[in-house]
Amino acid sequence: MHPRLELRNISKRYPGVVANDDVSLSIQPGEIHAVLGENGAGKSTLMKIIYGAAQADTGEIYCDGNAIAAHNPAMSRALGIEMVYQHFALFESVSVVENIALSASGAFDLPSLADKIRELSLRYGMPIDPHRQVHDLSVGERQRVEIVRCLLQAPKLLILDEPTSVLTPQAVVKLFDTLRQLAAEGCSIVYISHKLDEVQELCDTATVLRNGKVTGTARPKETTSLELARMMVGSKLPEMHVSPAAPSEKPVLEVRNLSAKARDHFGVDLKDVSFDVRGGEIVGLAGVSGNGQAELIALLSGERTHGHYDAIKIGGTPAAGLRPDERRKLGLAFVPEERLGRGAVPSHTLWENAVLTAHRLGTVSKGLVDRRKASIFAAGVIDRFKVKANGPGATAQSLSGGNLQKFIVGREIALAPKLLLVSQPTWGVDVGASAFIRQTIVDLSRAGTAVFVVSEELDELFEICDRLLVICQGQVSPSLVRTSTDREEIGLLMTGRKMSKDRSGDVALQD
Amino acid sequence: MRFRIEQRPEPSAAMRIAAPVLASILTLIVGSLFFASLGHDPLPTLYAFFVEPLSSMNGLSEWLLKASPLILIACGLAIGFRANVWNIGAEGQFTMGAIAASGIGLFWPNPDSALLLPLMFLAGMAAGMAWAAIPAFLRARMNTNEILVTLMMTYIATLFLSYLVHGPWRDPAGFNYPQTALLPTGALFESFDPAYRLNPSIFITVIAVLVMWLFTDRSFLGYKMSVSGAAPLAARYAGFRESAAVWIGLLAGGAAAGVAGMAEAAGPLGQLSPQISPGYGFAAIIVAFIGRLNAFGIVLGGLLMSLLFLGGEGVQMTLALPSALTRIFQGILLFFLLAADFFIFYRIRVVRPARDAHVLETARVAGD
Incomplete structure (x- = not known):
């Protein structure tokens, strides 16, 4: 039997970079195949080549044993290759079924399309109401829309680019169930990721890329994560040193009953946010993106000011009405999400x-x-x-x-700084540099600086933070001590589910 | 075969030098073809355009005299343009500067006072700034579009001038011509040489160029303005006030244009009439961009623009070319100059044919 997809000696250069260097891989029908690599390893370029959005300089692509000449996305779709992007291409102001109809070829028959969406989404365990407006959907639900859009084409090969980066742990479990079901029905899946644990849980085979080259092919379920990581990074992994925190008496950052309306239609209102960050400790804010993190960080940095000056205090000084440069005089430094x-x-x-x-x-x-x-x-x-x-x-x-x-x-x-705000400290940063940045942040805090980290990567927060907060729909949970909480609890808070039992020790959670 | 436009990873240093050269060569070629196709021998025409105006002392004097206000105004405007503050109403600010300065010159009780010229200088600057302050206030407070407001304020200024010279300020001894009385000698810049019109006001421009260079290239305020222009979110991140950039940008343009208006009234004009500017305020916008918003680039741009003015008049008189022709030729040159700059930041690559059949799809994916 021919493999569903086979790449032979694919190379692609961009000015100054070799994105892919002599990459070969083959994917069988019904196989879940991981493409593992750090950021910049060439994963995205390879996927664009498979999908036909970019053309390889040299090398061949075979689909079910036939060479594909003059590759392009339309050809991919004709061959049954579909792709779910990391950043969704949905129109926010119209409904799910309208979005899908816009991207589908053929007659514009909304009622029958809505029926199909409902049926298909139920069959694969990710129910979605076709008539909801996209801007009302959570990120996880939007991803479902993208996947259902692909499934409507009855694909033979589905490509997913970092699909879990925006999902809660619980949503990841559901997504994996769907993907396994698809694979069991014979659909091949290419799963791009840099998260080892997910690949080990889900994938049958993994092709590891580093600097554009294939550094190994492995069966992730039979390989240790250390071996996979070595293939990805190529050298010894740096180790983190996190010594115990010694928080200062007085908080450096005090946020009290901070409420603010979203500035645009699709933003999130902040509701009665209160927390402290003390000198010498790292406090992390977990949450699925788009739950008010952007609003909160803009209010803390001073890019947006607030009428109640006492709502934010830096080093005891009311600061909510101050501009960023004035807050910096009080000892604030800030690393924003967009570089x-x-x-x-x-x-x-x-x-x-x-x-x-x-x-x-x-x-x-x-x-x-x-x-x-x-x-x-x-x-x-x-x-x-x-x-x-x-x-x-x-x-x-x-x-x-x-x-x-x-x-x-x-x-x-x-x-x-006396107070450091960091948003997504290691987004798009390779493993070695991430470890270095995290270690620097930890060292800074142990030298007495108060650090507030916003991140979507739970692993990162668990690695460096002393206390964790969770934001969901503009509300911030009471703080949880890192050593006495776990992913499951944080994950539940991220979805807005209220907790009944008190696990944080010092503060009772909402019931 | 298809072509694709790509951004260069770094602006090309070689292209920065080659662009003006390339533009000049293209202008000469296209211009020659253009003149030849209309039955004018290209070589004498180009000679009359570019060389003849500079081959006499009077020509040189006129060249600098016309370049001076262009450079002065462009320096002021470029400070705003660097911060994405688009003051295109320098013509109006120029007019108001000329009106205020002439008002002092005409009505100051002691026409022989040594303070007269300095007072006129201050009045011209203040009037230009005041005229620019209105759009600045409206933009900073109410977020109006300064492009529209500054442009419309120009018409108000022009009509105000027209009202003054037709009405209250009309010279009683002027045979009913719409113009004011001549300014007293104490209110005029004395020419370097009675035979030519070039006068010491050109030193104002020289100082303005140096100040502009210091401000944009060295000062922290200029740095903040360039951050506001290049990345408004970064300016907000650092806490640089957007309204400060708007105020400084507009006031700098207004001050420079107002002073240029004063120097024009106290220099070659000597009195006010309904038309006091051959379009300096608008031409200065082009000068600022030819000079790439850089102080010394603006000097070159101003000299070029002034030469185009002179050469255009020259060929109309000596070769009897229609004025429309000279304007088209000026347009060709400016077009190539600004278009060639494009290649500093972008390049064109050839894309092999068969592989890009489905442009739309590719665009959707590439935009991802």
């Missing part, structure tokens, strides 16, 4: 981007920018944080995402 365009100016050089927040550290004197000092500062950050860049004169946009993140984290830490 290009928010944390750094894309077209500016690194030394110019150093001045963005480090202008208080002598890089500006008498109203003039001191280029020499700014360059020295930037060079220091580049050196200390091992940023791969062409010196302080390189533009921010020329750096890879992970390197720019190291630069921004480094710049903010170099400000010696």
